[in-house]
Every structure is written in C-alpha cells, then in structure tokens.
Amino acid sequence: MTTGSSGNGAGSSRADANRRRIMDVALMELLRDPDASMDQIARAAGVVRRTVYGHFPSREALIAALTDGAAEAVIAAHTAGRAGVDDPAEALARAMLAVWEIADRYRLLVAMAQRSVTMEGIKQRLTPVREDCVALLRRGQQEGVFASRVPAAALAYVHEQSLFGLMEAVNEGLLPAEDAGRAAAETALRAAGVREERVGELLGLVLGGGG
Numbered sequence: 001m002t003t004g005s006s007g008n009g010a011g012s013s014r015a016d017a018n019r020r021r022i023m024d025v026a027l028m029e030l031l032r033d034p035d036a037s038m039d040q041i042a043r044a045a046g047v048v049r050r051t052v053y054g055h056f057p058s059r060e061a062l063i064a065a066l067t068d069g070a071a072e073a074v075i076a077a078h079t080a081g082r083a084g085v086d087d088p089a090e091a092l093a094r095a096m097l098a099v100w101e102i103a104d105r106y107r108l109l110v111a112m113a114q115r116s117v118t119m120e121g122i123k124q125r126l127t128p129v130r131e132d133c134v135a136l137l138r139r140g141q142q143e144g145v146f147a148s149r150v151p152a153a154a155l156a157y158v159h160e161q162s163l164f165g166l167m168e169a170v171n172e173g174l175l176p177a178e179d180a181g182r183a184a185a186e187t188a189l190r191a192a193g194v195r196e197e198r199v200g201e202l203l204g205l206v207l208g209g210g211g
Contacts, residue, residue: 019055021045027066031108038062064121067113070106071125077102078129088140089194093185093206095136099129099163100181107167123160130156137192147193155192162187182207 025045029036038059042052056062081098082091103110113122123130133156140146148155166184169175175183182203189199 015055018047018051022047022052022055023062023066023069026062027109030063030066030112034108034112063109063113066109067122068125070102070109071122073102073106074099074126075128078132082132082136088136088143088145089189089192089198089202090205091136092133092140092188092192093202095133096159096163096185096188097181097206100166100184103163103167104170104177104180107171110164110167111171126160130160133159140192145194147195148191149193150191158191159188162191 022041022045026036026041029041029044033040038052038056039049041062042049045052052062056065077098078095081095085091085094110122134152137146137152137155141148141152150158163184166175166180166187170177170180185206186199186203189202194202
C-alpha cells in the first residue's frame, strides 16, 4: 500500500511538473506568436500533442489557465507593493508600480484573453485587487489624503481601466513600456485627487526607491 501511495504521489508530481512546464512554455510561445497552435506549444515544450490536451482540453482553456496565473501574480504584486506603507498615497503609488511590472509581462496575454476569457472574466479574477484598492482609497478619502469625491468603489474601477488602457497603449506603440509604470502611478494619484506638488514628491520617492 505504501508503495502504491508513493507511486501515485510521484505520478502526480510529474503531472504537476508537466503542466507547469507546458504553461511556462505556452506563455513564452504565445507572447512570441499570439497565433501559436497547440502543436507548436507541444513541440516547444518537448511533449506530444496528447500530453498538452491531457492538461488543457482546448487552446482557450490553456489561455484561461495562463490568465488565472497572471491574475494571481497581479494580486500578489499589489499586496506586496503596499505592504508596510502607512501613507495611503504612497501605498497607492507603490502598488500601481508593482502591478505594472506584472501587467507589462502579461499585457499581450490579456489582449489575447479578451477573445476567449472575455474582459468580464478578467475583471472577476481581479476582484481581490479591486476590493483591496477600494479599502485603500476609502481610507485615504477619510484621512483627507485623496480629495476626489468619486466614491472609492467607482474610483477603483477607474484605476483598473486606466491600467488596461495603458496596456493597450503600449501594445499599440503609443507609449514606451518603460514609461508606463510611472504613468500608471501618476494617473492613479491624480484621479484620486492628490495635490499636484505631492504627486511629484511621491513619484520621486517611489521611482527613486526611497523609503
């Protein structure tokens, strides 16, 4: 019995490793070629086509799984970015910069996912980030740090949509990717109603790595 259990564990571990490798390779292949087929992904991953389909029944299912991973990374980045920062404005700026670092990696994936996962599906996956942002914005409004009278819940959607807009702007060549993190933080601060001079101070602080 012990041997069988150990074998099953090893098999499960191999399957998990195969799935992870397929997802890692698929992300690289799709970012290189958005039209990459399941056959191409299988060859790049060094497995047979049947193995890929064993984990992901369709190309859409594979993209959905990659989108799940991207959303998890964004959630983790948002949490880490504002961790230990008491000032709501600084926390917002740091969180937006941290989120953009992840969003920049996945922006082409998001563009593809809109065709299969849909924007509504992507927004649902980002609910924890939005809820976290609402709490931060509400606290900042209560403390007088954010002057905007737009309700915090609505303002969180504005910030979310500005990120999607910046991703599209970079994809369309309208904005250099290296400038988009600053743009994301600056847009969020201005939308929240942070004073002009404070916006400049905060951007200097967070972009300069100051504490």
